[in-house]
Amino acid sequence: MKFTGNDAAERSSVEAVRQRLVRYAVKLVWNRDDADEIVQEAFRIALTRGVAVTASESLPWLLRTTGNLCLNARRRRRPVRLDEAAVATLTSPGEQPPDAESLERLRAAIESLPAQQRDALVMRAMEQMSYEEIAAAMELSVGAVRAHVHLARRALMKMLGSNDA
Amino acid sequence: MHSCYEYRERLDAWLDGELPPVESADLAAHLDACGACRRFFDDAARLNANLARLAVAADRIAAAPRRVHAGRYAAWRIGRIAAGLLLAASVGLALWSARTRPPIETPAGRPDRVAIVRPAEPSPGDLLIDSACRVETIVRDCTPALAVCMPSQNASIRIVWLYGPVSPPTESEPSTSPGPASRV
Ligand SMILES: [Zn+2]
Numbered sequence: 001m002k003f004t005g006n007d008a009a010e011r012s013s014v015e016a017v018r019q020r021l022v023r024y025a026v027k028l029v030w031n032r033d034d035a036d037e038i039v040q041e042a043f044r045i046a047l048t049r050g051v052a053v054t055a056s057e058s059l060p061w062l063l064r065t066t067g068n069l070c071l072n073a074r075r076r077r078r079p080v081r082l083d084e085a086a087v088a089t090l091t092s093p094g095e096q097p098p099d100a101e102s103l104e105r106l107r108a109a110i111e112s113l114p115a116q117q118r119d120a121l122v123m124r125a126m127e128q129m130s131y132e133e134i135a136a137a138m139e140l141s142v143g144a145v146r147a148h149v150h151l152a153r154r155a156l157m158k159m160l161g162s163n164d165a
Numbered sequence: 166m167h168s169c170y171e172y173r174e175r176l177d178a179w180l181d182g183e184l185p186p187v188e189s190a191d192l193a194a195h196l197d198a199c200g201a202c203r204r205f206f207d208d209a210a211r212l213n214a215n216l217a218r219l220a221v222a223a224d225r226i227a228a229a230p231r232r233v234h235a236g237r238y239a240a241w242r243i244g245r246i247a248a249g250l251l252l253a254a255s256v257g258l259a260l261w262s263a264r265t266r267p268p269i270e271t272p273a274g275r276p277d278r279v280a281i282v283r284p285a286e287p288s289p290g291d292l293l294i295d296s297a298c299r300v301e302t303i304v305r306d307c308t309p310a311l312a313v314c315m316p317s318q319n320a321s322i323r324i325v326w327l328y329g330p331v332s333p334p335t336e337s338e339p340s341t342s343p344g345p346a347s348r349v
Binding site: 019022023025026027030032035082102103106107110121125126127128146149150153154156157160 | 177205218
């Protein structure tokens, strides 16, 4: 590693990577403090193993490690409640807003998915990553990722009461 | 023409907009004729929209200013007072002011600079804070660490938020090693 800590561009790119990982971790543990600590731990492991956190080829490793730490951590703290007021602001004008209850049910359903299905779905449908990027992060083939995402969607539809899923 | 099963297998390609025009038209014709598949695809679209809303909610949580817990804040204050006294004694200056607010409490107090520091940094006199907001020590010996440097209210003190101690790689971390095999 050739980090000096003196280069402003380097510092801001580390911060950008950190924020990206925190956004991903929040989607898995739904608690900001846990997410912050998990990402710090991922950085610590990266440092001890000589993984260059700012290198773009390290992102799959960082996402995978963050995901594994989220899985290991489970929930140390209570997830943040999604209240009605906050949920109402998630909808564009003219749209029928979902009730907070249904988003909470969705969140619980995601959590009950098998780990690989959940990770693949979160990366695809919530992080908007490409199948190729997800495959690199999960060390799976693109075909396997597609299968996990598909199974996850079908399982969620079934859990959330779609009669035809 | 396909079976309902085959159409539903194309759910993801449909949601991702990956269906070729011909197949898309074929699917649309089937949905016109098949109420069950129409409900299935409607449900899938609603699910996708709600996943996107959840993502927005999560990103807001991730972007919110960091909260400081009361317990940690108290520990921080005690540590800061001790550190301030130490510094004041050694440098002979009054470094502590009751009016100064801890930088981590300010709305803009999220660490704004991340540095990977060399043995030359942090420098003696810096205040080291660990990831749980405890004031660790005033720097004497420095080791390489991933740290966030924050300006303090007092120009002579730079606060360094350590992401964690750097220890040599050990074999005791298999549970955090990446890869599907480590998933349980
Ligand atoms: Zn059909």
